[in-house]
Every structure is written in structure tokens, then in C-alpha cells.
Amino acid sequence: MILLVFNEGYLASGGDAAVRVDLTDEAIRLGRMLRTLLPDDGEVAGLLALMLLIDARRRARVSRTGELVTLGEQDRGAWDRDLLAEGQALVQERVAAVARGEAPGRYQLLAAINAVHAAAPSARDTEWWQIVALYDRLVVLDAAPIVRLNRAVAVAEVDGPDVALAEVDRLTAALDGYHAFHATRADLLRRLGRSAESRTAYDRAIGLAGNPAERAYLTRRRDQLAG
Incomplete structure (x- = not known):
């Protein structure tokens, strides 16, 4: 349900706004609350990381003329570094857990995919082979x-x-x-x-x-x- 709220805000499918910030902010607030209540749940951490890493790109997602800017064309300097750092830290936490033998769930894999995008200094430098490998694992689950x-x-x-x-x-x-x-x-x-x-x-x-x-x-x- 939290992710549905976030997606409704981020995709703004029901209106003229490119992003419903009130919805994305509320979803992240609820995600942080859930993380506090369930600190050992890997999928809760993955969900929060996923939303943070996506929301970090918000300022670069729409041009001054109101046109969508795709990930490959975005100004990465406009990304929110604090949100990226918070999201990346959660992903690294889950990477360590997987190394100890825990199986990653859907949200953790989606967060890891977004972390690969976030780590690349430019679209050209994206490690696409890693993203394909992560999707291969995700397809097994979903x-x-x-x-x-x-x-x-x-x-x-x-x-x-x-x-x-x-x-x-x-x-x-x-x-x-x-x-x-x-x-x-x-x-x-x-x-x-x-x-x-x-x-x-x-x-x-x-x-x-x-x-x-x-x-x-x-x-x-x-x-x-x-x-």
C-alpha cells in the first residue's frame, strides 16, 4: 500500500502535475516509520531504499518547460545527495545480509537496481550488466x-x-x-x-x-x- 501511494504521487497518473509531492513525501514518511517498527525486515528496508533512490531524482525529472526528462538525460548534479546516501546505505546493509545467506526479496532487488543507476556518474557509465543480472533474479520472484x-x-x-x-x-x-x-x-x-x-x-x-x-x-x- 505504501508503494502504491508513492507510485501514484511519482507518476501522477490522475492529473496534470508531473509529481504529487504530497503523496511521495507521505509514502516515505510511512516507510521510515515502518522501518523503525520493523528494523530487521529486509523488505521494509528495501522498500524504503527504493522510494528514497527514486525520489532523489525528482528535481531532475521534469524540465523547465514541463517536459519529462528520462533517466539517461537527467542532470545528475540535481539529484538529492542526502536521499541518495540514505538509500544507498540501506542497499549496502541488505547486500551484507545477502552475503550472510539471506535471500533478497522483490523490493530489495528493485532498490539494488536503482542503486546501480545512482552510483553511475553518467548514463554512459551505468553498469547495465549488473542491472540485467538483478532483473534476472527479480524475474524468478516476479x-x-x-x-x-x-x-x-x-x-x-x-x-x-x-x-x-x-x-x-x-x-x-x-x-x-x-x-x-x-x-x-x-x-x-x-x-x-x-x-x-x-x-x-x-x-x-x-x-x-x-x-x-x-x-x-x-x-x-x-x-x-x-x-
Whole structure:
């Protein structure tokens, strides 16, 4: 429930704001409270770390013109260093626990994925192989289509967009109504030089996008296509 509150605030799917700060702040407050009550619960620590590491990027997530800024394009200097440090410390705590033989749960793996992103000084320096390996472990626990979609994004950076697109296309039946599925396909098709197909996928993503910041970003990317 706490993560649902956080996601509703961070994705702001129900309105025009890019982020509902009141909801994300409340979710983190509840996560810290839960951590105090259950200090030995690894998934509680993972949940709090996950929210902190994501929220640390908040200031860089939307441009001055109100357009979504993707992780790869964000100004990492604008990330909140205090939140990053708090989240990374929790992840390191769980890494030590795993080294002692504890099995990581879903939230711990998601936090670890975000910690890899946070540790990279630039998008180019991201250790994508680590992210793919973490997603491989996560899929064993949760093979939901969205998890597999996110894994495919990382696969594109390791094995190339053609390999990733094949994996994404296998998710069509499950995710056809999800804007991020079509946005991911559009980007992979763009990277493969298949502009007409990419434009169609961008159009579908724009039609399904939940707020103006996402629509503005997707529209710009579509309009930049060759041809």
C-alpha cells in the first residue's frame, strides 16, 4: 500500500502535475516509520531504499518547460545527495545480509537496481550488466510483464536494441494498453532505423500517456524522427 501511494504521487497518473509531492513525501514518511517498527525486515528496508533512490531524482525529472526528462538525460548534479546516501546505505546493509545467506526479496532487488543507476556518474557509465543480472533474479520472484519490459530496456544496453525488441514484442498481448510499452517499442525501433514503425508506436504511447510531461516528451521524440 505504501508503494502504491508513492507510485501514484511519482507518476501522477490522475492529473496534470508531473509529481504529487504530497503523496511521495507521505509514502516515505510511512516507510521510515515502518522501518523503525520493523528494523530487521529486509523488505521494509528495501522498500524504503527504493522510494528514497527514486525520489532523489525528482528535481531532475521534469524540465523547465514541463517536459519529462528520462533517466539517461537527467542532470545528475540535481539529484538529492542526502536521499541518495540514505538509500544507498540501506542497499549496502541488505547486500551484507545477502552475503550472510539471506535471500533478497522483490523490493530489495528493485532498490539494488536503482542503486546501480545512482552510483553511475553518467548514463554512459551505468553498469547495465549488473542491472540485467538483478532483473534476472527479480524475474524468478516476479515474472510480471512490466518487470520483463523493464528488463528488456536494460538488455538493449547490453545485447542491442534488436534483441530487446524481440523480448518486448512478446509482451504485446499483456501490455498493449500501457503507454510505457509503446514508448519502449518506439525507442527501440528508432534505434534500429525503423522510423515509420517508431512513429506509429510513439502515436500509440502519446494517446495512452497519463500526464502532459510524458506527452510532451513523447511528442518531441516522435517529431525528431527522420523522414
